Amino acid sequence: MAYVKFTGPQLLELSTALKDAFDQAALSDLLTGMNRDFVDYAGYPPYKNQVRAIVTSAAQEYWLDKLIANALAERPEDVVLQRIESALNQVALPQDFDPFEMCCLSGEYVMVNRKHLRCALRGMSAPHGKRILIVRDKTPPTDGALVCTKTGKSLSVQFISALKQQLHGFELAWIDLRNFNDQLGSGVQIQPRDLGVKLVRLLGYDVSKVPPEPKDSQWSRWTIDFCDDFEAQTHGDGRSVWIVIDEFNKVGLPQATLDVVKQLAARVAVTLTQFRLILLGYRDTFVPAVLPHVEEETIDRALSERDVVDFFIRATQQRHLIIDDERIVEAASEALMGLDPGADAYLEEVGNRARVALARFSPEGG
Numbered sequence: 001m002a003y004v005k006f007t008g009p010q011l012l013e014l015s016t017a018l019k020d021a022f023d024q025a026a027l028s029d030l031l032t033g034m035n036r037d038f039v040d041y042a043g044y045p046p047y048k049n050q051v052r053a054i055v056t057s058a059a060q061e062y063w064l065d066k067l068i069a070n071a072l073a074e075r076p077e078d079v080v081l082q083r084i085e086s087a088l089n090q091v092a093l094p095q096d097f098d099p100f101e102m103c104c105l106s107g108e109y110v111m112v113n114r115k116h117l118r119c120a121l122r123g124m125s126a127p128h129g130k131r132i133l134i135v136r137d138k139t140p141p142t143d144g145a146l147v148c149t150k151t152g153k154s155l156s157v158q159f160i161s162a163l164k165q166q167l168h169g170f171e172l173a174w175i176d177l178r179n180f181n182d183q184l185g186s187g188v189q190i191q192p193r194d195l196g197v198k199l200v201r202l203l204g205y206d207v208s209k210v211p212p213e214p215k216d217s218q219w220s221r222w223t224i225d226f227c228d229d230f231e232a233q234t235h236g237d238g239r240s241v242w243i244v245i246d247e248f249n250k251v252g253l254p255q256a257t258l259d260v261v262k263q264l265a266a267r268v269a270v271t272l273t274q275f276r277l278i279l280l281g282y283r284d285t286f287v288p289a290v291l292p293h294v295e296e297e298t299i300d301r302a303l304s305e306r307d308v309v310d311f312f313i314r315a316t317q318q319r320h321l322i323i324d325d326e327r328i329v330e331a332a333s334e335a336l337m338g339l340d341p342g343a344d345a346y347l348e349e350v351g352n353r354a355r356v357a358l359a360r361f362s363p364e365g366g
Contacts, residue, residue, distance in 0.1 A: 010084065011059060011168060015052040017080040018071060027051065030070055034063070040127055043274055049238035053274065056240050057127065059169040100125075103315035105162040110355045111155055112311040112347075113303060120295045121163065124242075124276050125170075130295045131268050132286075133278045137249070138298050155351070156280055157246055170240040170276070173202040178247040190253055192219050192260045196226045203241065205233040219256035227263045231271060242276040249281030258284050269293040301341050303350055308332035311354060321361050331357040 022030060024047055028038035031054070041057045042050035058064040072081050100122045104110050123129035135156050157174060164172045175198055181190055193213050200207050211225045245261065261279070268275045269290045286294060309332040316323045335353040339346055 011055055014084050015055045019048050019051045021075045021078050043238055044235045049236045052238040056169055099163055099166040103311055105158050108355055109158045110351050111159055112354055113307045116297045120297055130293050131276050132265055132294045134282050134296045135280045136298055138300055170242050172242050174244045176246045177251040181251045190257050192256050195257055195260055223260050223263050227267055231267055240274050244278045246280045265290050301346055305332050308335050315358055323361050
């Protein structure tokens with residue numbers, strides 16, 4: 001199946017066209033003919049939001065082109081569907097391109113290895129996959145101290161952002177806890193309501209519905225009320241949303257704020273089925289009922305020459321470069337030469353060297 005690049009306006013136009021061309025029963029029959037169930041994809045009414053949710057899932061799971069083709073087969077005279085089919089920007093990537101295996105991200109970022117992260121995010125993109133991902137360092141601090149090493153979690157955000165750009169199947173809400181904490185001022189911790197307002201604002205929901213701070217500092221009841229109100233605002237949204245909360249390992253959070261994260265995770269595991277929750281640097285626990293929906297990636301700082309060779313093979317294929325094996329092995333060896341895997345910036349430096357080598361491989365780079 002082709003990987004087709006869709007813009008946000010095109011997705012919205014297609015949702016409107018399908019809503020106008022098919023009533024709910026007819027669209028349900030259309031999906032049945034594609035071995036898919038309306039109930040699995042539609043989410044919450046009203047109908048226009050259910051159609052949007054179906055289109056979003058189709059874009060995320062690479063069957064949007066099939067959905068359009070089947071819709072046109074049922075409504076061949078529909079001029080709007082005809083125009084959408086002809087206007088969609090196909091051939092943006094090679095037929096065999098897999099976004100989850102991309103090596104060159106936006107800007108100058110490249111990602112070497114991270115097989116577990118790629119597999120975990122692929123699973124999360126499926127309707128019946130796990131919904132929560134924790135990315136953490138391989139070796140935790142022994143004394144409970146915060147750590148500031150460069151181990152690849154920031155690259156995780158860049159990879160998720162690149163996936164969003166390629167798939168057009170989900171919205172991304174990113175919270176950088178260290179940056180957020182700095183904005184609050186020296187000595188001020190992120191309180192539960194701070195985090196709640198930030199999330200609600202990022203998703204475009206009504207901030208006025210966030211409960212006021214409890215006068216008695218008893219946050220447990222506030223957390224339940226906030227999550228109830230947050231969940232109510234998601235009804236009828238229709239969007240697939242990936243919430244990424246970054247830098248847990250670099251900010252000391254009050255337990256009450258961590259409890260908000262835990263309660264959100266509990267909702268994502270049961271009722272907020274259109275949401276995915278990705279926690280970078282998180283080391284707390286969840287209640288047992290949430291754990292079946294939790295995937296973990298522990299970043300391994302050790303890279304072998306074979307890992308880097310595999311990266312160059314995939315990256316050159318994705319860039320349509322024909323490079324002989326000897327040059328690839330040489331570049332992989334140079335990328336690792338003289339570096340200490342225990343150094344803070346080890347992974348970053350390997351990535352920088354790999355990026356420079358790829359530039360040399362390209363025709364304009366000599």
